[in-house]
Amino acid sequence: MGHILDERQMQVSVAGKDARTIDCNKVSLAGSVSQRACVFCGSRVVLYPIADALHLIHGPIGCAAYTWDIRGSLSSGPELHRLSFSTDLQERDVIFGGETKLYNAALELIRKHNPKAAFIYTTCIVGVIGDDVERACRMLQDETGIPVIPVQAPGFQGSKKDGYKVACEAIFKLVGTKQKSIPAKSINILGDFNLAGELWILLDYYRKMGVHVNATITGDGRVDDICNAHSAALNVVQCSGSMNYLAKLMKDKYGVPSMRVSYFGIEDMSDALYDVARFFKDDEMMAKARQLVKDEVSRLIPELAWYKAQLTGKKAAIYVGGAFKAISLVKALRLIGVQSVIVGSQTGTPEDYELIKKLCDEGTIIVDDSNPVELSHFVKEKQADIFIGGVKERPIAHKIGLGFCDHNHERKEPLAGYEGMINFAKEIYATAMSPVWKFTKTSPSPSKGGDVR
Numbered sequence: 374m375g376h377i378l379d380e381r382q383m384q385v386s387v388a389g390k391d392a393r394t395i396d397c398n399k400v401s402l403a404g405s406v407s408q409r410a411c412v413f414c415g416s417r418v419v420l421y422p423i424a425d426a427l428h429l430i431h432g433p434i435g436c437a438a439y440t441w442d443i444r445g446s447l448s449s450g451p452e453l454h455r456l457s458f459s460t461d462l463q464e465r466d467v468i469f470g471g472e473t474k475l476y477n478a479a480l481e482l483i484r485k486h487n488p489k490a491a492f493i494y495t496t497c498i499v500g501v502i503g504d505d506v507e508r509a510c511r512m513l514q515d516e517t518g519i520p521v522i523p524v525q526a527p528g529f530q531g532s533k534k535d536g537y538k539v540a541c542e543a544i545f546k547l548v549g550t551k552q553k554s555i556p557a558k559s560i561n562i563l564g565d566f567n568l569a570g571e572l573w574i575l576l577d578y579y580r581k582m583g584v585h586v587n588a589t590i591t592g593d594g595r596v597d598d599i600c601n602a603h604s605a606a607l608n609v610v611q612c613s614g615s616m617n618y619l620a621k622l623m624k625d626k627y628g629v630p631s632m633r634v635s636y637f638g639i640e641d642m643s644d645a646l647y648d649v650a651r652f653f654k655d656d657e658m659m660a661k662a663r664q665l666v667k668d669e670v671s672r673l674i675p676e677l678a679w680y681k682a683q684l685t686g687k688k689a690a691i692y693v694g695g696a697f698k699a700i701s702l703v704k705a706l707r708l709i710g711v712q713s714v715i716v717g718s719q720t721g722t723p724e725d726y727e728l729i730k731k732l733c734d735e736g737t738i739i740v741d742d743s744n745p746v747e748l749s750h751f752v753k754e755k756q757a758d759i760f761i762g763g764v765k766e767r768p769i770a771h772k773i774g775l776g777f778c779d780h781n782h783e784r785k786e787p788l789a790g791y792e793g794m795i796n797f798a799k800e801i802y803a804t805a806m807s808p809v810w811k812f813t814k815t816s817p818s819p820s821k822g823g824d825v826r
């Protein structure tokens with residue numbers, strides 16, 4: 374495979390043909406132009422959905438390009454998280470230091486916006502010039518009386534995954550700082566970022582089951598709820614790549630157990646509800662969960678059967694941030710007759726990739742921390758009809774002349790839960806079957822929707 378750099382050969386595997394464990398969990402290879410983002414971006418996507426906090430980026434203005442809208446997390450209340458603030462460091466600050474500028478900017482913003490907490494993100498240049506951001510945050514906290522939390526995230530320190538860890542450490546500084554009485558059967562939802570309002574669908578399911586949701590970390594997040602997150606009986610963790618570490622910190626210090634779930638696709642969504650009911654050993658809760666699943670699934674099956682009939686024979690390429698999401702997508706696509714021929718992630722673990730290998734059909738390409746050259750080659754080689762990914766995968770798909778489904782940053786329709794499954798089927802159908810692919814250079818497989826030229 375000439376399009377794969379020698380040093381990356383072990384990060385690609387083929388299901389059913391390759392017995393070795395995929396090499397992963399490592400820094401990206403210099404020069405490979407990885408699809409991964411930097412440490413700062415990783416921390417920012419996790420923390421920004423805390424809607425009543427101030428988020429200030431200490432660095433040059435370019436880093437602030439990672440604004441709210443690269444992952445449009447919705448809020449049911451305050452929307453301070455949608456404002457992007459930067460200290461806009463200039464040459465003079467780099468030479469003489471930017472601490473005073475940071476202190477003055479943060480103080481002015483806190484006084485103006487009255488947030489419940491402030492997160493101060495450090496970027497590459499701050500890591501180089503060595504501003505004492507911890508000290509500035511302590512002074513700001515003393516002055517304003519709100520938690521002012523440094524997020525030590527210089528981009529060069531590692532990968533996006535390291536940014537997740539930094540964000541978990543920042544959140545953990547809030548956990549346990551307030552005590553509020555909550556019902557015994559309470560959970561925290563970790564790792565749902567409320568894209569297109571998905572969290573609200575989940576809240577409705579849990580409410581119907583009689584489960585109290587304490588803190589949502591961090592979609593539609595609130596500082597006070599996070600401060601009291603240690604009071605919940607269970608952490609239910611989706612997007613485990615970003616939130617497993619926080620769950621571990623909370624288990625070690627406060628004894629809060631956790632479980633890993635996914636809310637994508639019928640099977641995983643139903644398991645998530647059943648697992649929570651099983652955890653509380655509550656027969657009534659389990660009966661409500663069963664009824665909910667029965668009602669939703671009986672509504673969905675006829676609709677999904679129609680999509681399956683139309684889409685059978687189509688092939689999909691999946692490249693997403695977390696491998697757990699990739700696993701759910703493989704199952705959800707199978708439900709509508711679509712075969713996954715490429716499955717990759719930015720942050721998967723060896724266990725995740727082993728699971729993907731077992732789940733996928735023989736010949737599926739499985740890849741860790743990929744880049745545009747590899748992905749383009751794989752898509753052409755496997756003749757995928759549709760690419761499912763995030764904002765950085767869209768141009769790859771469109772340059773090849775392939776339909777694209779955004780399952781991450783830019784979507785406006787919820788794809789989680791049962792109604793999310795229908796939205797997903799609709800989107801895959803509308804994209805893969807569009808007649809426009811008849812006119813693209815690299816047309817998909819010669820089934821309905823696009824002839825090969």
Ligand code: SF4
Pocket residue numbers: 411412413414432435436495496497498526527528529
């Ligand atoms: S790599 Fe460094 S300079 Fe680039 S966005 Fe990330 S923190 Fe900013």
